Each structure stands twice: as structure tokens, then as C-alpha cells.
Amino acid sequence: xxxxxxxxxxxxxxxxxxxxxxxxxxxxxxxxxxxxxxxxxxxxxxxxxxxxxxxxxxxxxxxxxxxxxxxxxxxxxxxxxxxxxxxxxxxxxxxxxxxxxxxxxxxxxxxxxxxxxxxxxxxxxxxxxxxxxxxxxxxxxxxxxxxxxxxxxxxxxxxxxxxxxxxxxxxxxxxxxxxxx
Amino acid sequence: xxxxxxxxxxxxxxxxxxxxxxxxxxxxxxxxxxxxxxxxxxxxxxxxxxxxxxxxxxxxxxxxxxxxxxxxxxxxxxxxxxxxxxxxxxxxxxxxxxxxxxxxxxxxxxxxxxxxxxxxxxxxxxxxxxxxxxxxxxxxxxxxxxxxxxx
Numbered sequence: 580x581x582x583x584x585x586x587x588x589x590x591x592x593x594x595x596x597x598x599x600x601x602x603x604x605x606x607x608x609x610x611x612x613x614x615x616x617x618x619x620x621x622x623x624x625x626x627x628x629x630x631x632x633x634x635x636x637x638x639x640x641x642x643x644x645x646x647x648x649x650x651x652x653x654x655x656x657x658x659x660x661x662x663x664x665x666x667x668x669x670x671x672x673x674x675x676x677x678x679x680x681x682x683x684x685x686x687x688x689x690x691x692x693x694x695x696x697x698x699x700x701x702x703x704x705x706x707x708x709x710x711x712x713x714x715x716x717x718x719x720x721x722x723x724x725x726x727x728x729x730x731x732x733x734x735x736x737x738x739x740x741x742x743x744x745x746x747x748x749x750x751x752x753x754x755x756x757x758x759x760x
Numbered sequence: 761x762x763x764x765x766x767x768x769x770x771x772x773x774x775x776x777x778x779x780x781x782x783x784x785x786x787x788x789x790x791x792x793x794x795x796x797x798x799x800x801x802x803x804x805x806x807x808x809x810x811x812x813x814x815x816x817x818x819x820x821x822x823x824x825x826x827x828x829x830x831x832x833x834x835x836x837x838x839x840x841x842x843x844x845x846x847x848x849x850x851x852x853x854x855x856x857x858x859x860x861x862x863x864x865x866x867x868x869x870x871x872x873x874x875x876x877x878x879x880x881x882x883x884x885x886x887x888x889x890x891x892x893x894x895x896x897x898x899x900x901x902x903x904x905x906x907x908x909x910x911x
Contacts (some may be wrong), residue, residue, distance in 0.1 A: 584878055622846075710818070
């Protein structure tokens with residue numbers, strides 16, 4: 580009986596500590612927001628092309644029946660977007676993936692210059708001047724990259740730049756998505 | 761006196777809000793509801809702040825969307841549902857009561873209850889030990905002392 584009195588709080592303390600450890604390890608980011616869109620069809624939206632850029636705009640219909648597609652949310656004013664741009668470009672080229680983009684709250688001229696300078700790996704780009712489409716996608720900030728299946732289902736949301744460890748985690752999600760196709 | 765004035769100033773200062781004048785609705789009733797809702801919605805950028813007091817761009821967009829939806833005739837619940845569909849339960853400061861949140865809502869009370877239980881058990885164990893540990897001689901001495909004290 581006496582032993583139990585000590586064992587119960589001890590066991591509880593171990594449980595709480597183990598939960599804390601689990602919560603903070605494995606690259607789990609306590610501040611990252613789980614996406615509500617996973618396994619859901621892509622939201623309804625239709626975006627015009629960026630003014631002054633030849634790439635056509637992006638809408639919901641463009642994400643169905645087109646194979647596995649990456650949807651990159653970027654802006655020319657966003658530093659990490661610049662960092663991940665060559666990596667995404669390479670992933671698209673080497674893994675033969677279709678990449679489309681949502682240009683989030685950007686000045687059309689600045690976005691055009693940015694694409695001119697860094698290259699344009701995107702098949703389609705929608706210009707989301709108001710940020711409303713970003714909210715439909717549950718975007719919290721740029722950059723964000725979504726993996727969308729051939730059926731237009733959101734398979735993965737990757738917040739933050741696809742660089743370094745992020746690139747490794749993104750590739751893991753991408754491999755899982757490819758295997759599921 | 762000056763200190764008193766300072767304290768009064770601090771006490772009377774309006775609470776910090778980020779709602780900008782151009783966002784405010786003409787209808788005071790709807791505006792009041794919008795404020796109530798946005799106090800309950802977590803900003804997805806600066807996560808410990810409600811969108812009502814956040815200066816983040818997304819927070820402003822969400823405040824505007826809440827007002828648009830209220831003007832369009834949505835109930836408060838419909839507005840919350842709209843936000844949850846896009847950002848998940850995470851945006852609610854007040855998590856809903858459902859199987860996945862039972863542990864969250866009940867956990868503290870269960871732990872508190874276990875704590876009480878442990879305290880009660882510990883106290884019982886102690887008092888039991890005390891009475892059991894008196895030998896007949898000790899008991900006799902105690903009686904004698906008590907009698908002496910009483911007289």
C-alpha cells in the first residue's frame with residue numbers, strides 16, 4: 580500500500596516526461612500547425628496570371644488529372660523563397676515533377692523580375708494579390724509547398740523553405756506521395 | 761501624486777487591439793460579434809496572440825473575412841467552421857469537446873484527483889501507523905500522563 584503511494588506519482592511523472600520528450604524530439608516542431616487540408620480535395624480557387632509574365636494562371640481544375648504536382652507558394656519579398664528556389668527547380672527537373680505556383684501578395688512587376696533573375700520552373704502561376712487564395716489553402720506564411728495527387732487531393736503541406744533538413748523531410752514526404760500514386 | 765496619476769493612466773489605458781479603423785463595420789452589433797469571434801481565434805503566425813490583437817498580415821485578412829461573413833449573414837458558429845475548415849481546430853483558443861480532445865479537457869482533473877488520492881492515502885497510512893506503534897506500556901504511560909495533566 581505504502582509503495583503504491585509513491586509508485587503512482589512516480590509513474591505519472593515518468594509518463595509526463597516521456598510525453599514531453601516525444602513532443603520535442605524527432606524534429607517535431609511544437610509551433611507548426613497541422614494542416615486541415617490533408618486528404619482533402621484542393622480548395623476552389625481561380626487565379627489570374629501575373630501581369631507581365633507569360634506563364635498562364637492557376638485554378639482548381641489545373642490540379643486534377645495532371646499527375647503528382649507540387650504547388651509552391653512564394654513571393655519575391657520572401658528571403659527563404661529565394662533560398663529554396665534552385666532546390667525546387669532541381670527537384671522538378673531531376674524527378675520529372677510538375678511544379679505550379681501561387682504568387683502570394685506580391686507586386687506583379689517585382690515577381691516578374693524575380694522570375695527573370697532566378698528562372699521560372701513553374702508550369703502555371705496564379706497571382707494571389709489579396710492573399711485570399713492563400714487563406715483557402717490554409718497558408719500561414721511563405722514559402723509553403725503542397726504535394727497534390729493526380730486526383731487533386733492534398734497529400735502533404737510543407738511550411739517553410741525546402742532547404743537543408745527541410746529538403747530531406749520534404750523529399751521523404753514526396754517519396755511517400757510517389758509510392759502512393 | 762505623480763505615481764497615482766501614472767497608475768491611473770495605466771489602469772485606464774484601453775486594451776491592446778490591432779483592429780484598424782478601415783476594418784470596423786458600420787453596424788455596431790455585427791462589429792461587436794466580429795470582435796468576440798476574433799478574440800477566440802488564434803493568429804496562425806504569432807501563435808499565442810488572438811487575431812484581434814495581432815498585427816500580422818494574415819490576421820488582418822482573417823479579421824476582414826470574419827466581418828465579410830457576418831455581413832453576409834453567417835452565424836458565429838458558421839464563421840468558426842469556415843476558419844476550422846482551413847486551419848483546423850488549432851485556430852480555436854477554446855478547443856471543442858470531442859473524442860480527440862477528451863485527454864486535453866479531462867487530463868488536469870484526472871491528475872488533480874490522483875494527487876488528492878495520493879495525499880489521502882499517505883495521511884491514512886501515517887495515522888494508522890501511529891496508533892499501531894503504541895505498545896501496552898506506552899499506552900499505560902500515556903494514560904498516566906493524561907490523568908496527571910487533568911488533575
